[in-house]
Amino acid sequence: MSNAIEDRQNDRSEEQPLILVCNDDGIDSEGIAALAGAMSALGEVHVIAPMDEQSAVGHAITVRDPVRAREWDFAEEAGVAGAYAVSGTPADCVKLAVHQLLSRRPQLVVSGINRGPNTAVNVIYSGTVSAATEASILGVDAAAFSLCEWDGGHYDAAAEVAQRVARRILAKGLPPGLLLNVNIPNRALGELEGLLVTRQARSRWEESFARRVDPFDRPYYWLAGEFIDLDEGDGTDLDAIDDGYVSITPLQHDLTAHEHLAAFKEWTWEED
Amino acid sequence: MSNAIEDRQNDRSEEQPLILVCNDDGIDSEGIAALAGAMSALGEVHVIAPMDEQSAVGHAITVRDPVRAREWDFAEEAGVAGAYAVSGTPADCVKLAVHQLLSRRPQLVVSGINRGPNTAVNVIYSGTVSAATEASILGVDAAAFSLCEWDGGHYDAAAEVAQRVARRILAKGLPPGLLLNVNIPNRALGELEGLLVTRQARSRWEESFARRVDPFDRPYYWLAGEFIDLDEGDGTDLDAIDDGYVSITPLQHDLTAHEHLAAFKEWTWEED
Numbered sequence: 001m002s003n004a005i006e007d008r009q010n011d012r013s014e015e016q017p018l019i020l021v022c023n024d025d026g027i028d029s030e031g032i033a034a035l036a037g038a039m040s041a042l043g044e045v046h047v048i049a050p051m052d053e054q055s056a057v058g059h060a061i062t063v064r065d066p067v068r069a070r071e072w073d074f075a076e077e078a079g080v081a082g083a084y085a086v087s088g089t090p091a092d093c094v095k096l097a098v099h100q101l102l103s104r105r106p107q108l109v110v111s112g113i114n115r116g117p118n119t120a121v122n123v124i125y126s127g128t129v130s131a132a133t134e135a136s137i138l139g140v141d142a143a144a145f146s147l148c149e150w151d152g153g154h155y156d157a158a159a160e161v162a163q164r165v166a167r168r169i170l171a172k173g174l175p176p177g178l179l180l181n182v183n184i185p186n187r188a189l190g191e192l193e194g195l196l197v198t199r200q201a202r203s204r205w206e207e208s209f210a211r212r213v214d215p216f217d218r219p220y221y222w223l224a225g226e227f228i229d230l231d232e233g234d235g236t237d238l239d240a241i242d243d244g245y246v247s248i249t250p251l252q253h254d255l256t257a258h259e260h261l262a263a264f265k266e267w268t269w270e271e272d
Numbered sequence: 273m274s275n276a277i278e279d280r281q282n283d284r285s286e287e288q289p290l291i292l293v294c295n296d297d298g299i300d301s302e303g304i305a306a307l308a309g310a311m312s313a314l315g316e317v318h319v320i321a322p323m324d325e326q327s328a329v330g331h332a333i334t335v336r337d338p339v340r341a342r343e344w345d346f347a348e349e350a351g352v353a354g355a356y357a358v359s360g361t362p363a364d365c366v367k368l369a370v371h372q373l374l375s376r377r378p379q380l381v382v383s384g385i386n387r388g389p390n391t392a393v394n395v396i397y398s399g400t401v402s403a404a405t406e407a408s409i410l411g412v413d414a415a416a417f418s419l420c421e422w423d424g425g426h427y428d429a430a431a432e433v434a435q436r437v438a439r440r441i442l443a444k445g446l447p448p449g450l451l452l453n454v455n456i457p458n459r460a461l462g463e464l465e466g467l468l469v470t471r472q473a474r475s476r477w478e479e480s481f482a483r484r485v486d487p488f489d490r491p492y493y494w495l496a497g498e499f500i501d502l503d504e505g506d507g508t509d510l511d512a513i514d515d516g517y518v519s520i521t522p523l524q525h526d527l528t529a530h531e532h533l534a535a536f537k538e539w540t541w542e543e544d
Contacts, residue, residue: 053336055335055336056332056333056334056335056336057329057330057332058329058330058331058332058333058363058402059330059331059396059397060328060329060330060332060397061328061330061397061495062328062495063327063495064325064327064328066492066493066494067492067493067495068490068491068492068493069491069493070490091330091397092495095479095481095495096481096493099479099480099481100480100481100483100493121409121525123527124331124405124409124525124527125331125332125333125363130330133396137393137396137476138476139476164541164542165541168539168540168541172539175532175535177474177529178532194541194542195541195542197533197536197537197539199526199528199530199533200526200527200528202449202526204409204410204411207367207371208371209367209368209371209372211372212338218340218342219340219341220338220339220340221338221339221340221341221368221372222338223333223334223335223339223364223367235533248536248541249528250528250529250532250533250536251527251528251529252527252528252529252532253393253396253527254471254472254474255395255396255472255523255524255525255527256471256472256522256523256524257449257450257522257523257524258471260447260450260522260524261469261471261507261522263447264469264520264522265469267440267444267469268440269436269437269440269466269467269520270436270466270467
């Protein structure tokens with residue numbers, strides 16, 4: 001009996017899951033250090049992340065230029081087996097990690113902890129989410145974590161939440177083609193109300209561009225805007241965050257609007 | 273009676289739809305000239321597109337830098353009311369066009385005609401599709417057009433198809449939150465088998481990186497890969513193209529995996 005337990009423990013340590021940690025804020029950001037630390041309790045952690053901030057890159061990949069990777073000293077964070085800073089996007093990092101830099105296939109890819117929320121329509125612009133999406137495309141379970149605060153905040157609590165969610169994913173596995181997008185209110189752990197499974201809120205940016213003129217009299221434009229929640233229904237990611245809950249949204253990377261296929265098949269395309 | 277017809281015609285010319293043409297191959301590409309020409313039969317055409325090739329940028333937007341727009345001489349193509357080359361991504365072009373450069377709101381945004389297919393998993397990396405996605409987020413009907421050929425090809429036939437699809441969208445309108453992703457086999461118009469409404473095929477890239485070393489002995493990596501169709505079902509975009517049909521896939525930008533929400537709500541998140 002005790003032998004069996006010992007054997008199981010040995011098995012478990014030999015089979016320690018490899019966890020890849022990525023982000024879009026850059027490898028030297030506060031959030032990725034917190035996330036790597038939290039993952040080190042669950043497996044062999046490798047950090048492979050962009051050298052520089054890559055916010056709002058969406059699912060960009062680098063196809064016309066080479067990417068570079070340089071070993072990174074992640075010493076301040078205990079329990080990281082290896083780290084590389086990559087010259088590309090978050091999706092590049094995941095591709096390069098899985099196909100080139102890691103010695104074996106990761107069981108889990110986690111991305112974050114992002115500085116600022118990735119809720120509602122912002123999911124589609126998010127480099128943080130795209131790292132997890134790329135992992136899911138490659139058939140690896142993945143989750144993205146974002147702290148709903150731009151200036152500092154409770155990364156310790158967010159890391160605790162990330163560890164809990166990652167532990168669940170490692171234990172149960174995700175259905176193919178899905179990833180989890182987790183947004184965490186900026187609160188101490190004890191102040192979080194719990195975890196809710198949500199859907200993306202319908203929303204848009206009320207955008208404007210500030211037009212300026214450079215010293216050579218040429219115009220340039222800065223994107224600015226105000227975020228608008230258009231959703232009047234229940235169960236959205238924005239609602240959960242507003243109410244102090246961690247929001248967990250399952251996302252898919254098949255973009256086909258399946259429930260509209262039948263209607264479009266009835267359109268007459270051939271004539272005017 | 274003849275007066276009524278004349279009035280209607282006047283109304284129609286006053287209400288001529290404004291059509292925005294964008295792409296990701298750059299404003300001086302063959303495909304966008306063909307698309308702009310085809311659209312000029314349907315409305316007042318404005319071309320606002322990236323200065324340089326922006327392939328595989330996904331849904332990147334420029335948030336940390338300003339973007340520039342410079343008036344572009346699109347004279348070789350009849351019927352274009354105005355054109356700008358923009359320093360940003362396809363999504364930037366659409367935002368800047370709608371919020372700043374166009375004098376009124378477009379009724380339709382078309383993107384392309386892309387050099388090479390945007391089918392299956394490639395949809396998520398596509399700058400061409402992202403221009404249409406951004407339009408849909410902004411509440412404007414939109415479609416992306418891609419010619420399934422990398423070197424030259426039947427842009428004239430693809431433009432004819434684009435005109436037909438655009439005419440349909442202008443007549444019927446799209447449901448909110450949807451855009452159309454159109455892929456066109458590289459054939460003369462008479463050789464196309466017809467148009468099919470499809471879903472994205474499940475697929476992935478069998479990727480590898482070519483590792484090289486620069487003159488300073490530092491490694492760099494080129495992404496390379498072979499595309500794999502994993503889908504054994506019917507009705508995919510890849511099937512349609514293989515069979516000589518134009519593929520029309522309705523896409524959504526809400527990424528929530530709605531049909532999995534209930535299952536995830538049964539997960540126990542709070543304890544180990």
